[in-house]
Amino acid sequence: MILCFQRNSYELCRMTDLDYIVDVRNVKKSFKDVQAVKGVSLRIKQGEFLALLGPNGAGKTTLVEMIEGIQHPDEGEIFIEGKQWKNNQHELHQLIGLSLQETRFMDKLTAYETMRLFASFYKLDTHRVDEVFKLIGLEEKKKSYVNNLSGGQRQRLALGVAVLNKPKILLLDEPTTGLDPNARREIWNILLDLKKEHNTSLLLTSHYMEEAEYLCDRIVIMDQGTILSEGSLEEILKIGGHHSLDELFITLTGRHIYE
Amino acid sequence: MNRITNHQLYRLIFAHLAEIIREPAVLFWGIVFPILMAWGLGIAFTQKGEIHFKAAIVKTITASDTVKETKLAGYLLANGTKKDSTYSIVLTNEKLGDVSLSFFQTSFANAYTMLKQGKVSLIVEDRTADTKYHFDPANAEAKTAYQLISNLSAYGSAFYNNNQSSIEPLTLKGTRYVDFLIPGLLAMGIMMSCTWGISYTIIDRQSKKLLRRMVATPMRKSNFLLALITARFTMNVVEGVLLFLFAWLYFGTTVQGSWPALIVLFLAGNIAFSGISILISSHTSNPEVGNGLINALVTPMMVMSGIFFSYHNFPDWTIPIIQYLPLTMIADSFRSIFNEGAGFMDVWREALVLTSIGVVSFVSGLKIFKWY
Numbered sequence: 275m276i277l278c279f280q281r282n283s284y285e286l287c288r289m290t291d292l293d294y295i296v297d298v299r300n301v302k303k304s305f306k307d308v309q310a311v312k313g314v315s316l317r318i319k320q321g322e323f324l325a326l327l328g329p330n331g332a333g334k335t336t337l338v339e340m341i342e343g344i345q346h347p348d349e350g351e352i353f354i355e356g357k358q359w360k361n362n363q364h365e366l367h368q369l370i371g372l373s374l375q376e377t378r379f380m381d382k383l384t385a386y387e388t389m390r391l392f393a394s395f396y397k398l399d400t401h402r403v404d405e406v407f408k409l410i411g412l413e414e415k416k417k418s419y420v421n422n423l424s425g426g427q428r429q430r431l432a433l434g435v436a437v438l439n440k441p442k443i444l445l446l447d448e449p450t451t452g453l454d455p456n457a458r459r460e461i462w463n464i465l466l467d468l469k470k471e472h473n474t475s476l477l478l479t480s481h482y483m484e485e486a487e488y489l490c491d492r493i494v495i496m497d498q499g500t501i502l503s504e505g506s507l508e509e510i511l512k513i514g515g516h517h518s519l520d521e522l523f524i525t526l527t528g529r530h531i532y533e
Numbered sequence: 534m535n536r537i538t539n540h541q542l543y544r545l546i547f548a549h550l551a552e553i554i555r556e557p558a559v560l561f562w563g564i565v566f567p568i569l570m571a572w573g574l575g576i577a578f579t580q581k582g583e584i585h586f587k588a589a590i591v592k593t594i595t596a597s598d599t600v601k602e603t604k605l606a607g608y609l610l611a612n613g614t615k616k617d618s619t620y621s622i623v624l625t626n627e628k629l630g631d632v633s634l635s636f637f638q639t640s641f642a643n644a645y646t647m648l649k650q651g652k653v654s655l656i657v658e659d660r661t662a663d664t665k666y667h668f669d670p671a672n673a674e675a676k677t678a679y680q681l682i683s684n685l686s687a688y689g690s691a692f693y694n695n696n697q698s699s700i701e702p703l704t705l706k707g708t709r710y711v712d713f714l715i716p717g718l719l720a721m722g723i724m725m726s727c728t729w730g731i732s733y734t735i736i737d738r739q740s741k742k743l744l745r746r747m748v749a750t751p752m753r754k755s756n757f758l759l760a761l762i763t764a765r766f767t768m769n770v771v772e773g774v775l776l777f778l779f780a781w782l783y784f785g786t787t788v789q790g791s792w793p794a795l796i797v798l799f800l801a802g803n804i805a806f807s808g809i810s811i812l813i814s815s816h817t818s819n820p821e822v823g824n825g826l827i828n829a830l831v832t833p834m835m836v837m838s839g840i841f842f843s844y845h846n847f848p849d850w851t852i853p854i855i856q857y858l859p860l861t862m863i864a865d866s867f868r869s870i871f872n873e874g875a876g877f878m879d880v881w882r883e884a885l886v887l888t889s890i891g892v893v894s895f896v897s898g899l900k901i902f903k904w905y
Contacts, residue, residue: 342749344905367751374749378741382555383548394544395750419555435746 295320295369295443295475296341301350303336310336312499313350320442321473323465325486327519328496329529334479335375337496338447341477342372354443368396371441373432375448381421385412385431388420389438396439403438410434410464426457433461437468443475444468450485458482462489483519493519495526502526541752545760553730553768563730563772567722568779571715574841575784578710586678589644589653590636592660594620605659605686609636612690624681624693628700632681632693654678707789707872715780716867717840720802722772724834724860727806728827730765732814739818739903748904758899762807769803790870794877798870801887802863808891809859812898834860859890 296318303311311333318324326334339345341352343359343366351358354366379388389403407413410430415423423431429449436444444465450458466489468474480486486493487507495503495510503510503526507519516522524530537543553559590605598606613620618639624632637644637653644656648667654675655668664686668675684692738744748754780786788795813826837844837851838860847855855861866883869875 344745344749364751367749370749372746372749374742374746377743377746379743380548380552382552387548387551390539391541391544391548392747392750394539394541395747395752397539397541399539439750 294318295355296477297353297356298337298341299351299353301337301340301347301352303333303340303345303348310499311340311347314496314499314501315350316494316501316504318443318475318477320475321469322492323469323476323478323490324492324494325490326477326479326494326496327481327483327486327523328479329481329527331498332496333499334496335447338445338477338479339374342370342445343367368439369442370445371436371439371443372445373429373436373447373449375451377432379420379428379431379435382419384417384419385423385427386416388431389434392435393438398438406434406438409437409467411460424457426453426460429453429457429461430464433464437474440472441474443477446476446478448479448481451481458485465489483523487519495523497527497529542756542760545752545756546763549734549761549764550767552734553764563722563726563768564775567718567772567776571711571718571776571780572783574714575711575780578714584630585633585635586674586681587635587637587653588678588682589639589647589656590620591639591641591644591656591658593638605636605657605664605682608686608689622685622690624685624690626693626697628697628702629693634678634682634685655682657682709784711780711784712786712872713843713868714841715776715784715786716871717838717864719773719776719799720838720860720864720867721835721840722776723769723799723802723863724806724831726769726772727765727803727810728813728831730768731761731807731810732827733820733823734761735811735814736817736820736823739814740820745905754902754904755899758811762803762811765807766803770799773799786871788871789874790879791876794875794880795867795870797877797884798863798866798880798887801884801891802859804891805859805863805887805894806891808894808898811902812894815898815902818903834858837861838864840864857886859887862887 294317296316298314298316300313300315301311302309302313314333314337316324326337328334336345340347341354343363346359355369357366359366383391386403386407389406390400393399393403407416410433412427412430412434415427418427420428420431433446433449436446450461453461462485465476469476476489478485478490492504492506493510494501503513503522505513511517511519511522514522514525516525520530553563590609592606594606594610596610598610609620609622613622613636615621618637620636620638622634624634626632636657637647639647641656641658644653644667647653648656654672655666655678658665658667664683666679666683668679670676681693735744738747744757747757777786809830813830814823817823817826837847837855838858839845839855840860844855844861845852856865862883866875866880869879
C-alpha cells in the first residue's frame, strides 16, 4: 500500500492498491495539431494480461510509450509500482521489459551477441542469456546473424530481450504483427508460460482480436485517443449484446480493427 | 575476465566493431579504397619519364611544306615521325625529362570538338604568314603546351635542351606530389570515417528504433557514444597504419618529424571529428536529412582543405578561413610533420584547437541529443 497526493480534492491522500503495477491517470498527449491521447486512465494488476486494441492512429503506441517512459505526457500522471518516471528512471527500467513496434537489432550481430549486449545493460551474465534462449526456443539460432533470422525468430528474439531482466511488467507493442499463425501461437505460449511461472503482467497492443481473446484477462478498446470500452471479454460483449469482438469493434468505431 | 566481457562498455564496443568488421563493403571503403586512391593519384601525378602533350593542327601537312613558309608544318615534316595522320616529335633534356608532342591533323571544326572532349589541349592553326594558337589560358597544361610548341616553331627542338647546367632537379623526399598527398589522405580518412561511421551509425540506429530500445534499459547513454567513438577510433588507427605502410613500402614515404607529435595530432583530429559527428547527428533520425548534413559538412572541406591540391589557388581572402577548417588544420600539421620535420612544439596549437572543437561539439551535441 502506498500514499498518494490527490490534487483538487478535499481528501489529501488516497490509498492506492499496490496490486496495480501500472496506474495511468487522465493522461493527455498532443503532437503539433494532433491530440493523440485525450485523457486516458487505466490500471493493470500484477499478473494481469491486458490487451489494448485499436486501429492505426488510435493512440495505442503513444500511450504505451508514455508508460515506457519514452514519451512524456502533456497532462496526467503515470505510476509504475507507485513510482513516476521522473527521478526513478534507473529503478523503473529494471521493472519493465518492452518490445517496440518494428525495432531492428544490429544486422551483423548474432542472436547470442545481441542478447549478451542487452544482458550487459542489466549486469546479467551468460547464465541468464542461456536461460532466455531456452525460454524463447531459439537455441539453435544462437549463432545466426540477426539479418538471417525469419520474422518470427526476430520477434522471439525481441521478446527474449524484453524478458531478460525478469520484468514485473511486459509492454509489447504489436509483438506478432506480420507473423504467420504458427509463429504467433509460439509467442503466445511463451507469454502464457511467463504468466504461469513468474506472475508477469502484460500490456499488449494488437490488431488481432484473437490475440486479445486468447491471451488477455482484460481488453481495452481505444480509438482517436480515448478508451471506448474496457473489461473482460464477456463484460464488454455483454454491454451491447454483441457476439464477437469484431462486431463490437465495428459498433464502437464504425471500422474494422485492421483498417 | 568475465566481469570485463560482461561489462556494457565492452559489449557495446564489441557490437560496434563487429558491425564494422563483418561488413566487407565497410572494409573496402575504409581500408582498400584510400590505398587505391593513394596509389592511383600517386602514380598519376608522380611524373616519371616522358610527358605527353597533344595538339590539333589545322593543316594538311604536305611534302611542299617548308620551314621557311609554314614553320611548324615544315619542321614536323623534316624532323617528326608520322603515324596515320599524326605527327610526333620528342624534345629531350636529361634534367627536365623528355617531352613528347603529338599533332593530329584535322579540320578546325573537328579540332574544336577534340578540345572540348579533352583529347587535345590546344589547336594550332599553321598558316603561311603566321601561326595562331587557340587554347584556354586558364588551363596550365594548355599554357605549357603553347610555350613548348611556339618555341619549337620559332627555334627548333634545340631550345629545350639549352641551359641544362642551371637546372637542379629536386629529388628530396617530401617534395613529391605523393608526399603532399599521403598526409592529406590520412587527414581525410579521419574526417570521412568519423562523420560517416559515427553520425550515420547514430542516425541509422535512431531510424531503426534501436537507439530508442537501448535507452529504454539501464544502459548509460555516455557508454553508447563512448563505445561508438572507441570502435571508430580503433578502425581509424588500422586504416591509417595500413595506408601509411602502403605509402612507405610503395612510395618510400617517411615521417621526417616527430612520431609522438603525429600520434597526438591523430588523436586530436579524431576527437575533433568525433565531437562534430555527435553534434550533427544529435537531432535527426531521418537518414536522408543525415546524408545531407554529413555531405554539407564534408564536401566543402574536401574541396577547400587542400587534400589533393594546394588551397593557395583559392582567392587570398579565403585562405585565413580555410586554414582554420578542422580538416585543413589536420592536413597541414600532418604535412609539416611528414615533410618538414615538425615536432610537437610546431603543432601543439593545432592539436589544442582541434581537441577543443571536439570537446565543445561533443558537449553541445550531448545536450541537445534526441535519444527517442
